[in-house]
Amino acid sequence: MxxxxxxxxxxxxxxxxxxxxxxxxxxxxxxxxxxxxxxxxxxxxxxxxxxxxxxxxxxxxxxxxxxxxxxxxxxxxxxxxxxxSTRDLNKVVAIDRKAKIVTVEAGIKYGELAPYLHQQGFALPNLASLPHISVGGSITTATHGSGVKNGNLATSVSGLEVVVADGSVVHFSKQTDASKLNSVVVGLGAIGVITKVTLDIIPTFQIRQRVFTNMPLAQVKQNFDKIVSAGYSVSLFTNWASDTVSEVWIKSRLDEKDHTEAEFYGAKAATKNLHPVIAQSAEKCTDQMGVPGVWYERLPHFKMGFTPSTGKELQSEFFIPMKHAVEAISAISKLGKQISPHLFITEIRTIAADELWMSPCYHQQSITIHFTWKPETEAVMRLLPIIEKELAPYNAKPHWGKIFTIAPKALASRYEKLAGFKKVVAQYDPKGKFRNTFLSHNIYGV
The missing domain is CATH 3.30.43.10 (Uridine Diphospho-n-acetylenolpyruvylglucosamine Reductase, domain 2)
Known part of the structure; x- marks a missing residue:
């Protein structure tokens, strides 16, 4: 390269x-x-x-x-x-069944934690599309799954243990100071080294997922709220090459409606398991066709034992207020001929609003438009400013861990708590021990 x-x-x-x-x-x-x-x-x-x-x-x-x-x-x-690296900090520390919390070391992967929780009769409310990611890293960047009532993964955090710049251990807790916890959970790696995380947990549950294919984009625009509210977690996949959404994945709890109909808003029920990139094998994907399974075997799109997604790829993602969902989707669809040749797939998801200062969903019910790009760096870097310009009227915020070119001044205008966050960082890292080029530019480069 x-x-x-x-x-x-x-x-x-x-x-x-x-x-x-x-x-x-x-x-x-x-x-x-x-x-x-x-x-x-x-x-x-x-x-x-x-x-x-x-x-x-x-x-x-x-x-x-x-x-x-x-x-x-x-x-x-x-x-x-x-x-x-927190690779070796990967253990479950304690579970409190009465308080419904679990404390883990920050390097544990969701795919490692989830089976343990299920064995104890518990679950997390949601998971990202792949279970291979660590708890500490995921919450730091506001990584998320989908669902109109589901917050990002960081919203499950009720406590943190962090080693700050002077080497001391600081504890943040929802019980003792919820506002301070909210200021540091999505910390972008700027606060210190997260060593332990306490998560709220719920009773274990089962999920079934069904897939529908070739939904007309006109139906998405006319019935967006109904479509994304059809299950516990709903994802729409498209490569923008036509006026259709190639796949709609509906994940429903067993106490919710099971979508057994042959047609769903113009889309046809799939007759076999599918990969989001329809030409690829579904072997690595979680089971579909309405077969019930434990929450952690259905909420992710990909199985723990396989290389997730497509492997060699680039990713970008933008958060938009849900009230502007149809306008934003329409804006991107107009770029289809430019985007599609360089794209594996786009996923459209929903995330509930939260109270976390540096979360893209702070006080904002959101949709995300996620781009899984082919590994064509130069083409992607040319396209991103065009996409970001189209989404600028909706104050789109980028996923902190994915590729973007939005200027620091624009980022600052879209994060109302940024000034307060920088004050918190200064309290725990006054000399910038944990600051790097990314943070210097995107957070401090205004």
Missing amino acids: KRKTFIQLGGTFAAASALSPITAWAQAPRLQNWAGNVTYSTGNVQYPKSVAEVQSLVKKYPKLKTLGTRHCFNTIADSKDDLL
């Missing part, structure tokens, strides 16, 4: 000057992110196995960034200095 191309994947073009020369990267073999589009700027990676080790490392290094499962598609977790 050309050096210029790598720099652009950091989220914005302007980050180039702050990256260290390639010759400085030869200290040790360097990691890549999950999709291979980002190579981290240092090979100095530490793998602590305890909170005490994290504290020691935080005290030792003047600059440090935390890595989770390396699923971000930009450089939000990058550092030219030193990296700390």
